[in-house]
Amino acid sequence: MFGFQYAIGALDVRATGGGTCVQKRAAHYPSVFVAVRRRRHRVTCCVGAPERAAEGVVAAAASPELKAPRCVLLDQDGVLWHGESSVEGSADAVKELRARGIRTIFVTNNVRFSRRGYAQKLKRNGIDARPDDIVTSGSALASYVKSKHSDIKTAYVIGEPGLVEELESVGIRCFRHDASTEMDEALFANLSDMSKRTDEDKQMQLPERCDLVAIGWDLQFSMAKMSYASFFVQKGALFLATNLDAQDKSASGYLMPGTGPMVGALECATGRAADAVIGKPSALLIETILTEFGVERADAMMVGDRLDTDILFAKNGGIGSVLVLTGCTTEQELAELDPSDIRRPDHVFPSLAHYVAALPSPAR
């Protein structure tokens, strides 16, 4: 339909259409989210082309509706960097936003690092940020537990150390097996009998029950971890997931398993859906951010590179959305997107720098 035209007219139509859709669908987003979750085994994968923007696609022109927001929520991977490489111009674009008095909040589904860790990664990419400027699906999960389930004291964690660090920062004692833990049927049969547990279990003082099972992306995901998590869920633990991203892109262009396959596996194994999924595109996360940072819905704009997380996140939360093409989403995917698809972004730009450059000058 609209292909990849950065012409004003095309953007207008889209921006207006998109806005209407958001209004219409805002009331229904829980069911939309459910539909997306149900479809997650078929989520279109994303093979990005960060170099494409640099090749000089037609520069985006500002849509008449493009207003300077008071707050920009920024996805990280695919917008600010791509694996270990910075996206050119992004650090300066963040500086420019701040120079204009626009608040920048960094939002990621990745739980590899804690907020502290991401502050360091941002710094390595030329962006100064405090941990308080950063929201990971792990920090949001910890906040969610703290505010909604303050009685939770122990957690069994499938996830990277960043998730453990966030949970510990709100006073939750975390248990996590390492990669070397092997499972056998005899062990599983005896999970509830502490006297028959493995030496490793005894050494880590693994309890017979955990109040919470928290699951995020984990390079050491294993049958052992899935079995322990399943056991604790069956014993009544709250079951929270950081996100349902189906895949992550490797530097070679192949897709790596994301968090979605792990959460889906645990749901299948327990016969129970996660009690809540915290990260993008969950509306839970946007409500948390708007409340925590004191931002009005109309003042916020989400900038990201993925339709199924970033743009859907904005739509689910009823805020504006900008898709940049420095990450996952290809021109081809955009061209093939059904006009009625809720994941149509309000605006499309080759990069964050192009978006910031296109923002109307502030009345100084």
Add this chain to the structure above:
Amino acid sequence: MFGFQYAIGALDVRATGGGTCVQKRAAHYPSVFVAVRRRRHRVTCCVGAPERAAEGVVAAAASPELKAPRCVLLDQDGVLWHGESSVEGSADAVKELRARGIRTIFVTNNVRFSRRGYAQKLKRNGIDARPDDIVTSGSALASYVKSKHSDIKTAYVIGEPGLVEELESVGIRCFRHDASTEMDEALFANLSDMSKRTDEDKQMQLPERCDLVAIGWDLQFSMAKMSYASFFVQKGALFLATNLDAQDKSASGYLMPGTGPMVGALECATGRAADAVIGKPSALLIETILTEFGVERADAMMVGDRLDTDILFAKNGGIGSVLVLTGCTTEQELAELDPSDIRRPDHVFPSLAHYVAALPSPAR
């Protein structure tokens, strides 16, 4: 509705109704199967009570429609044994079937062992059987590859040694990582570059491509295995799964992750559905068995303990079905089963021994 009455009348109604359902739905089973697959994350789990049959539930009476079949397909776990304990009377029941000239074929979704391994396990449980009397989802997968994809020479296997043994028996070279294989992003990015592969990969001469990815239940399922399998699927390998069982029951009554969580995870990670799922309840398997053993549909009866695999398998394949209560399915689940549910068994008995005892005497 029918609760747990073994009275003739109740069984009549059910048998007739069930028969009609099968006829009506036979033409539609592919879509039913798809529906079941879609629902697999919600498949009702099975917490069995093998001791219940021994407690003396009302003895089953033969339904007038209960005829002696020429061939009985027997599920193993939950019918012949339960973990490491034999189900009382089952070995004698198998002998009685054979004494009456009824062919017995042992059918399992488990790939822990090969057919040779199951022959040994049957022997330990008092049943003499040749490997040729046994069909595992692994042996069926190997037969399927041999008959439909004879050009396949190499396979990356997620699964227990039984699956590898079956594939090797039809001349396929198998590659399988062990539990200690760890994954990192750098390794994944370099999977296509043999010079950067791990020492383990080089030692096992892991190729750059595999013709087939075969996935079955695997106690050592891991992110590493999922990543390698995902990589080979993305490079174009045929993607076959042994089965989609959501869970297995441990001796302590807790549910262990079955094969379904692993297959679903790989489907999510690759963004692609398995090209075929071979084991119960797939109609593929029943067609293979009927052809291979030269059995007419009307002459076969499936005996099993699970609605979602055994009984649905019989229904999908258009053969008769007997549910026994020595395994997964509880009286409660049967009572709650919707009358229109395709998984309603034609007959219900406390055990295999009860079924065999209820068969009409042969005209000698």
